[in-house]
Amino acid sequence: MDYEFSFDDDGKPNAILSMGHEVLGRWLTEELGQHAQKMADLFTLIDSLEREQLIEKNILGRELNLHLQKESVEVTALEREDDEEFPDETNLYESESFAECGLLDFKQLLVDWQEFIQ
Template sequence: MDYEFLRDVTGAVKVRMSMGHEALGHWFNEEVKGSLSLLNTVEQAARSVIGSERHWQHTGHEYTLWLDGEEVMIRANQLDFSGDEIEEGMCYYDEESLSLCGVEDFLRVVNAYRTFVNER
């Protein structure tokens, strides 16, 4: 999983993720927005479920983060719809709306993000 941190002209941090992990980047850009307190909460939750059967979920405005002892899933909240809403012959494109990764990989990105934010 490759990622890049940038600052826009206002100084806000923007995250770009490799193909297949775009939703993770969107989660940082839309939900975290530099909020280290949210990252602290998520990190603490991740560490509490590693090696267990438990899971934890945080629903934000645009994205939901779900994690268990092994995996993290970021899903756009707009994916909550029934299949009957799509016209026949059409399919829903969700490649940039859903990302999965391992907990340890996720925690490495969180740590790198935190470091980048604090480098002002």
């Protein structure tokens, strides 16, 4: 999983991740942002998962859901009531609405994001 961080014209941090992991970048940018307490809480959760004190944790965001487990992390876009209905045979590009990675990779992503925004 490759990623790149930058600041937009307004000075807000932006995370861009490689194909298949784009929604993780969106989660970092839109849901986590520069919130130090949220980041600290995530590191505490990851530590609890690593020490097997916690089996899983689901964090519901405004537009994205983060699901942490002992060995993996998933980010899923929340369905909205106003989403257009498509026929069952329609194949949609899903990498912008779902991504998963290992817990250790996610932890390293958070460490790098934290260093970038400080």
